Amino acid sequence: MRIPIRTALLIAALAPVSAAAQAITCTPPARIDPYRAVDRDGPVIAIPPSGYVLALSWSPEFCHGVKFRNGAQGQDFQCASGQSFAFVVHGLWPQGFGSRHPQWCSTVPRPNPETLRRYMCMTPSARTLEHEWVKHGSCMARTPEAYFGAASSLFQALRLPDMSRLPRYASVGDLRDALASANPAIPRRAFGIQTTRNGWLREVFVCYDTKVKPAACSTESFGASDREDLKVSDGR
16 A cells, blocks of 8 residues: 655645755765665554654764764765765655554665665665665655655755854754744744754654645654753764
8 A cells, every 4th residue: 555645746846946055065976786675674554644754864963973883884975074964864754643654565666776866965875765765655655756756855945054053052942943943934843853862963853744734743753852952963
């Protein structure tokens, strides 16, 4: 069972691509080596979505962690010396009810290397792109191209703040304020902030309803409270 995201695909076709704050200079790899097929690590859950979450990973914090994991396989492009990724798309996830979210609806078709290359500046890991399509996208669209196109359109429609302008001693609320100020059409409670156990920024979640309109996040997706301290890694 595949759940169509017709509204998201309409956004992908019609939304203007503006000078978004996440724009960076990025040249995709000339060659994408295919990985082995992604194996399911959980049960198939083919249920209608209750909404969607666009998960944006703070790349400097991710790459800082990679240095202590002996260089995570498949992350060479994202974390290579000289790259300067900021927020990147981890994935576009259909939400469910309680702990049950749509997932693993199909393992085919696989994205071809050219499709992976096209979206490497959005999600700078071919391995992650493949995983996100199989686990989440296959429950939302019929093809990898449609899924990645919807995620890209939502990403490009956002304006992300200049993280270097956050207060030196920032709080989670400071970041939510900056996100809401940059995106006045999106409710403040539609921005979830995910941190590490030590209070470092890990991800920003942008929450949407079933019509892919910005909506208040669930308690789980909302993440850290405004009053919590926030540290932002520069990747070193």
